[in-house]
Amino acid sequence: MAFEPTSIKALTFDVFGTVVDWRSSIIREGEAVGQAHKLSVDWGKFADAWRGLYQPMMDRVRTGELPWTRLDDLHRMALDRLLKDFAIMGLSEAQIDDLNRAWHRLDPWPDVVAGLTRLRRKYILATLSNGNVALIVNMARRAGLPWDAVLGAEVARHYKPQREAYLTTADLLGLRPEQCLMVAAHNGDLAKASEAGLRTAFVPRPKEHGPHQTKDVKPAQAWDVVADSFLDLATRLGC
């Protein structure tokens, strides 16, 4: 069906990678820990390894091997493994917990706050992230992200790309799926959102995985909207 911006009532956002630059932020947080504890760690590799455990950890929930487990706790299970792999020693429980909460302190891409502010004039803005509610709330307060609602995986108790995550979010907004525009930097997320009936906007983040990224630098399908930043998205949606 042809895309009509006027049929859209809410924008639902992927967060990690699309809204925030998790890699640079985790490196920043790691370097601070490294300096304080005189650690010699390649924090770029550490960030990539932590994110690398993201899908495998969620898969344990998706398959039912684990009961519903919020992302904070999956991040912590992964972190406990990485502390061994990277021979990071001497951190107290409170310090490990604080490092785990680095994911609550991710910085947005430079266009995000201004773009969201424009988009919010016309559309309801909701998160549709695998991040748990507390993580997304703390991130939003620190970064000034003007969400109208924090929804997604935890309230649906299903991790994306499971269909329930998309459909529950639309339902909680009181909307039909096709009244929601899923905004993501990941073709796979948009493909599953589209299968669930949402409309799609691709905003590539070619530096998400660092300087040598090859994945998700271009749209893999004819998404409803393709924009090169949230500001461009606002312009394309008439905001």
Add this chain to the structure above:
Amino acid sequence: MAFEPTSIKALTFDVFGTVVDWRSSIIREGEAVGQAHKLSVDWGKFADAWRGLYQPMMDRVRTGELPWTRLDDLHRMALDRLLKDFAIMGLSEAQIDDLNRAWHRLDPWPDVVAGLTRLRRKYILATLSNGNVALIVNMARRAGLPWDAVLGAEVARHYKPQREAYLTTADLLGLRPEQCLMVAAHNGDLAKASEAGLRTAFVPRPKEHGPHQTKDVKPAQAWDVVADSFLDLATRLGC
């Protein structure tokens, strides 16, 4: 236990009556419909009757007579009955739906926006209302209510004062119940919040039910905080 404001991380708010003046707002919406359709209705009685069906309707869900039903749909079931009782005729389906969404357009009490703005500097602000997410989101966008998260009954799939509504909201915020301060104009709500382990703040709204209100004009127990407005609450919490 003694109350320490520093142990509180989030304020969780009752909305109808505590944050917004539903009665005056429903009367305003009713009068507009009445003028447009040349109806002779006592809109004060109409507002009271609509609100009067609120607890009985939720009871049908609490007892399991009805499966989970969002408040918008309970409001509509009540409205359909009231249209007959008040002999309101000639409204189209779209007009009835719009009148039902009057609950999305309730006005805040005069101290609310300024009070929440001060409180938000220090505390996470979440709704813990029986209103469904879409209702609370639309109300917030119209009135400028700066919620960090819209939680409560719908995400818990339990209507207050069922314990799950309070506990699920605290859990989604990543907090223990005692790190949440329930703010309400209703002694009954605070009693159940307290039983669930939350701390309590009473802000009376002596005009909620109109000029002749006798219920909930005073604290019925020694709540952790008693304030006469959200501005006073902010001052008492050091914001």
